[in-house]
Structure formats: C-alpha cells, structure tokens
Amino acid sequence: MIKGQPTSEPVQKPPIGQFALLPGLAMLLVLPLVAGGSDYILQVFTHALLLATLALAWNILAVSGSISLGHAAFFGVGAYTSGLLSLELGVSSWLTIPTAGLSAVAIAVLMWLFCHRLRGAYFALATLAFVEIPRVITDNWDGLTRGSRGLVGLPGLPGLRLGAHHFDISASPTGSYYFVLGYGLLLLAMVTLIFRSNLGLALQAIREEETAASTLGIQVQKYRLMALLLSALFSGITGACYAHLVRYIEPGMVYGIHFSAIPLIFAICGGRFTIIGPALAALVLYPLDQFLFHPLLPAGHEFLYGAVIILTILFLPSGFWGQLRKGHLVSIKTGSIE
Amino acid sequence: MWTTVLVSGIALGSFYTLVALGFALIFGVTHTFNLAYGELLVLAGYVAYWLWKTYGISLLFTFPAAIVVTLAVCLILQRLFSRLREPMEMNSLVVSFGLAILLQNGMLFLFSGDYRMIRVPFLNEGFRFHGLYLSYGQFTLLALSLLVIALTYLLMRHTYLGKGLRATIQDKESAALAGINVSGMGILAFAIGAILIGLAGPLFGCIHYLYPTAGLQATLIAITITIFAGVGRIRSLILGGWILGLAESCAVVVLGASWRELVSALMLITLLALRPYGILGKEEQ
Numbered sequence: 001m002i003k004g005q006p007t008s009e010p011v012q013k014p015p016i017g018q019f020a021l022l023p024g025l026a027m028l029l030v031l032p033l034v035a036g037g038s039d040y041i042l043q044v045f046t047h048a049l050l051l052a053t054l055a056l057a058w059n060i061l062a063v064s065g066s067i068s069l070g071h072a073a074f075f076g077v078g079a080y081t082s083g084l085l086s087l088e089l090g091v092s093s094w095l096t097i098p099t100a101g102l103s104a105v106a107i108a109v110l111m112w113l114f115c116h117r118l119r120g121a122y123f124a125l126a127t128l129a130f131v132e133i134p135r136v137i138t139d140n141w142d143g144l145t146r147g148s149r150g151l152v153g154l155p156g157l158p159g160l161r162l163g164a165h166h167f168d169i170s171a172s173p174t175g176s177y178y179f180v181l182g183y184g185l186l187l188l189a190m191v192t193l194i195f196r197s198n199l200g201l202a203l204q205a206i207r208e209e210e211t212a213a214s215t216l217g218i219q220v221q222k223y224r225l226m227a228l229l230l231s232a233l234f235s236g237i238t239g240a241c242y243a244h245l246v247r248y249i250e251p252g253m254v255y256g257i258h259f260s261a262i263p264l265i266f267a268i269c270g271g272r273f274t275i276i277g278p279a280l281a282a283l284v285l286y287p288l289d290q291f292l293f294h295p296l297l298p299a300g301h302e303f304l305y306g307a308v309i310i311l312t313i314l315f316l317p318s319g320f321w322g323q324l325r326k327g328h329l330v331s332i333k334t335g336s337i338e
Numbered sequence: 339m340w341t342t343v344l345v346s347g348i349a350l351g352s353f354y355t356l357v358a359l360g361f362a363l364i365f366g367v368t369h370t371f372n373l374a375y376g377e378l379l380v381l382a383g384y385v386a387y388w389l390w391k392t393y394g395i396s397l398l399f400t401f402p403a404a405i406v407v408t409l410a411v412c413l414i415l416q417r418l419f420s421r422l423r424e425p426m427e428m429n430s431l432v433v434s435f436g437l438a439i440l441l442q443n444g445m446l447f448l449f450s451g452d453y454r455m456i457r458v459p460f461l462n463e464g465f466r467f468h469g470l471y472l473s474y475g476q477f478t479l480l481a482l483s484l485l486v487i488a489l490t491y492l493l494m495r496h497t498y499l500g501k502g503l504r505a506t507i508q509d510k511e512s513a514a515l516a517g518i519n520v521s522g523m524g525i526l527a528f529a530i531g532a533i534l535i536g537l538a539g540p541l542f543g544c545i546h547y548l549y550p551t552a553g554l555q556a557t558l559i560a561i562t563i564t565i566f567a568g569v570g571r572i573r574s575l576i577l578g579g580w581i582l583g584l585a586e587s588c589a590v591v592v593l594g595a596s597w598r599e600l601v602s603a604l605m606l607i608t609l610l611a612l613r614p615y616g617i618l619g620k621e622e623q
Binding site for chain 1: 561
C-alpha cells in the first residue's frame with residue numbers, strides 16, 4: 001500500500017507541525033467567553049463549525065478519489081428526517097439526529113446503485129443529477145413533507161438532563177455553539193481514526209492507482225461503498241443539526257447547490273489530502289465571508305467561494321494546509337484533482 | 339391533447355438540441371466539462387431581458403448584444419481552461435463549477451434574485467395549420483432552433499473549418515500531425531459555442547423564468563443530450579433533444595409541471611449507469 005511519503009520526492013519535514021493548531025483549538029474553546037457580548041459572532045462561528053463538519057464528512061469520500069457534487073442529497077434528507085420526526089411525532093432530537101444519519105445512509109445506498117461503476121468527472125455529474133430526485137420528491141409530496149412551504153417552528157437542539165440539572169442547549173447561543181463544537185471534535189477524531197485505519201489506507205491507495213490497489217488485493221468497490229456510506233452518515237447528521245439550529249427548512253434551501261458546493265470548496269481550498277484542512281478552510285472562509293464580504297456586498301457575496309476555488313486549482317492544487325504540510329500525507333499525484 | 343404534447347415536445351426538444359450543440363462542440367474539441375454552461379445561457383437571457391425591459395429593444399436585436407457578452411466570458415473561460423493540467427475532465431469540471439458560483443453571484447448582484455421573463459404578447463397568439471394548433475412562440479422556437487442547427491451542420495460538414503473541427507474531435511494527435519492548429523480549434527470551438535449560447539439565451543428567457551440559479555437545469559439538459567448522442571453527431575443530438583423534450587412534455591401532462599425537472603436528471607443518471615465510461619468510451623479513461 002502507498003503510505004505517506006511520495007516516492008518521487010526526497011523525504012522532507014513539513015514546514016509546519018500539527019501542534020501549530022493547538023492555539024486555534026484553545027481559541028475555539030474559549031470563544032464564548034471572549035465574544036460573550038455578541039450573539040452574532042457566536043452564531044457565525046457555530047455555522048462555520050457546522051459547515052466544517054460537512055466538509056470533513058465530504059472528505060471521507062473524496063479521499064478515495066471520488067469528488068461528489070451531490071452531498072446536498074444527504075444533508076437535505078438528514079434535515080427533513082430529523083425535522084419531520086420531531087415535528088410530527090414529537091420524538092426527542094437525541095433520537096431523531098442519529099435516525100437522520102441512517103436515512104442519509106439509505107439514500108447513499110440508492111446513489112451507489114446508480115453510480116458504482118462511474119469514476120472521476122462522470123461520478124461527479126451523476127451525483128449532481130442525483131440530488132434532483134430527493135429534492136423534487138420532497139417538493140411534491142405535500143402530504144408528508146408539506147412541500148415547498150417547508151417545515152417551520154422546528155424544536156431546537158436537544159437538551160441535556162444530568163440529575164437535577166437541566167441544560168437547555170438551544171436556549172442560548174453558547175449552548176448551541178458548544179454542542180456543534182463537541183460534534184465537530186468528535187467527527188474530527190472519527191475521521192482521523194478512519195484515515196489512519198486500514199480503510200483509510202485502502203482508500204488512499206485506490207485514489208492513487210486503482211488498478212494497482214486491486215492487484216494488491218484491495219477490494220476496491222467494497223471500500224468505495226464504505227467511504228460513501230460513512231460520508232453520507234455524517235452529512236445526514238450535520239443536516240439534522242442544521243435543521244434544529246436554524247429551525248426552518250425548505251426543499252430549495254437544504255437540497256440546493258449551496259450545500260453540495262460548500263464542502264467541495266472548503267475541502268479543495270484547505271487540502272483534500274489532509275485530515276483537518278477542510279475544517280480549517282471552513283473556519284477561515286465562512287467567517288471571512290460573513291464578517292467582511294456580506295456587509296460589503298449583501299447580494300452576491302458568495303462570489304468569494306467561486307473565486308477561491310478557481311484560484312486554488314490554478315495556483316495551489318494541494319490546498320493551503322496541504323501546502324504547509326508538504327512531505328506528509330501528500331499524494332504522489334499532487335497537483336491533480338481526480 | 340396528445341398532438342399538443344407532441345408539438346410542444348418537439349419545439350422544446352429542438353431548443354434543447356440548440357442548447358446542447360455548443361456544449362457538445364466545446365466538449366468534443368477540448369475535452370473540458372463546462373458546468374458554467376447554463377449560467378452563461380442565463381446571463382445571455384438577462385442581457386436580452388435588460389435591453390428589452392429598459393430600452394424597449396425588440397427581441398430580435400438583443401441577440402448580437404447577448405453574443406458579445408457570452409463571447410467575452412467564453413474566451414476568458416478558454417484562457418482559464420488552457421492553464422489546467424490533466425485530468426482535463428475533472429479539473430475543468432471543478433474550475434467551471436467555481437465559475438458558475440461566480441456568475442450566479444454576479445447575476446444576483448446585477449439583476450437581483452427576482453424571477454424575470456421576457457414577455458412578447460405576439461408569441462402567445464397562435465395559428466392553425468392543418469388542424470394543428472401552433473403558438474407563434476412554439477413556431478419561433480422550432481424554426482430558429484432548427485435554422486441554427488442546420489447552419490452549424492453546414493459549417494461542420496461543408497467547410498474547411500468544419501473539417502478541421504471534426505478532425506480535432508476525432509483524434510487530437512493525428513489532427514495536429516496533419517497540420518491542424520489544435521489549440522486554435524479549441525478557441526474556435528469556444529467562440530462558436532459562445533455564439534450558440536448567445537442565440538439560445540434570449541429564447542430561454544422567453545420560455546423560462548430567469549433567476550441567478552436557473553442555469554443548473556440547462557447545464558444538466560446539455561450534458562444529458564451530449565452523453566446520449568456522443569460527440570460530433572449532430573443528428574443524434576437532435577434525436578436526444580426531441581426524446582428529452584417529449585419526455586418532459588409527457589411528464590408535465592401526466593404528473594404535473596413540478597415533476598418536469600426530474601426528467602433530465604433521471605435520464606442523465608440512467609444514461610451514465612448504462613454507459614459508465616461516458617462520452618468518449620473506455621480507451622479515454
């Protein structure tokens with residue numbers, strides 16, 4: 001299996017160590033104390049963290065070389081499953097959020113049936129078209145999903161009861177922030193485990209050279225399916241968290257191209273061959289967008305994302321974190337998106 | 339009722355062929371996927387809408403302005419694409435996806451997110467032809483689309499330039515060996531594609547609401563028909579366009595207008611599932 005070092009380049013120490021991230025983590029942990037007065041700052045960073053989890057989840061599939069343009073399908077199905085279960089049946093969000101993840105896995109199985117033979121650009125195109133299926137069905141199935149009116153007045157994120165103490169997470173922005181931060185750190189740990197496990201190594205081998213990987217006895221299709229299902233599971237959970245955080249969803253929003261594009265942009269900008277790069281890009285770019293570009297240019301501020309993706313592909317193909325960590329976890333094909 | 343479905347399906351399908359024509363040409367010559375194709379179409383539609391609404395310019399005279407704008411954007415896009423490395427298909431897909439986001443936000447800034455449509459009252463009137471009811475809108479759509487397709491066919495089949503383009507589509511290396519300027523053919527393909535988009539955009543604005551994110555549907559339609567037909571086969575493109583147009587018309591009548599958008603997506607997924615190696619066949623992968 002191909003591990004770590006590229007064969008063509010001499011071994012070199014990355015210019016920046018992973019411990020350089022610790023101050024950043026410390027800042028995230030104390031942010032509510034620093035920004036205590038401003039709910040807006042906290043809300044922006046809560047969203048940034050949530051989008052970071054989506055980018056991390058997307059990257060589980062991307063590490064196998066399959067670029068998806070259809071993660072809004074998982075995100076949207078997760079959001080609707082959790083929203084409908086809690087709204088119609090009054091189930092606690094502690095149960096509906098994991099269920100949402102499983103429903104996204106079910107949709108991923110359907111996607112796999114259509115797309116398992118496809119690679120590269122054709123896989124990406126098929127996923128792009130696939131999103132239309134759950135979107136149009138949700139939009140038209142008025143009886144179940146309330147159609148294009150969307151779901152209004154969703155309950156907030158789940159509360160926590162410890163003995164006599166009751167923490168209502170949704171009551172304050174601080175509670176929501178720490179809930180999403182906790183989920184993000186948990187997912188980061190999971191993704192690190194996945195990348196370092198045999199599954200992760202197999203996926204990277206498939207990305208580098210699929211034929212060689214299968215010659216070595218790696219069951220290519222089995223591992224690609226596992227990557228897709230894991231990626232869908234966490235994207236669905238993120239979608240459910242989004243539904244309870246924003247408390248209002250409608251088909252055009254959660255199945256929109258926005259939530260398919262966002263993880264792709266963050267992952268490519270941060271570095272697709274790194275574990276944490278996609279999350280870092282989310283934590284930098286989304287606040288930049290909200291604090292700087294949104295006030296300057298209320299309509300059309302998201303041009304930033306389009307510009308970022310074009311510039312990254314042209315000038316920094318391994319992404320920012322990938323460039324800083326060069327020599328570690330870098331693809332032998334660095335420079336190409338495949 | 340079914341003759342109405344047939345007429346509107348064929349008119350719509352001919353227009354879809356016109357939309358796919360530029361995409362297929364650009365893909366065939368340069369092997370790049372242009373996900374911003376639909377956005378360019380919507381941009382051309384907006385240019386026509388803006389001229390028609392603010393200056394009262396007749397629809398017919400908005401075509402040149404739309405062509406100028408799409409030509410400018412397409413030539414910038416060509417410069418972008420020419421800097422990309424292999425694999426071209428994947429890299430161009432991601433870069434043009436970025437461009438699509440840029441264009442969507444640019445149009446949101448310039449034209450706002452409101453739904454807009456070019457309404458020419460004359461196009462809603464109709465006439466009877468051997469018992470068949472045709473609106474002038476459908477007639478214009480059908481006639482203009484088929485005229486442009488026929489002109490492109492003549493260009494490709496009966497001129498020296500067309501021969502060079504077809505040779506480049508069939509085999510880049512051999513074409514270069516035969517003395518054809520392959521990169522020049524790439525620029526030419528983008529230019530012809532831009533002209534086709536500039537002609538299709540204002541028509542799109544007459545039959546479909548314009549809003550900044552309306553382009554995705556058009557991109558899916560162009561890709562679907564191209565994958566159905568393969569590259570360099572204009573007659574198969576027409577067949578693919580008609581099948582898609584008829585399928586959409588049937589879906590609107592049987593299921594309702596809101597299910598229409600599912601047709602092209604389902605057709606694309608099914609085609610890809612049946613032809614997993616895509617447009618160019620196995621050896622290109």
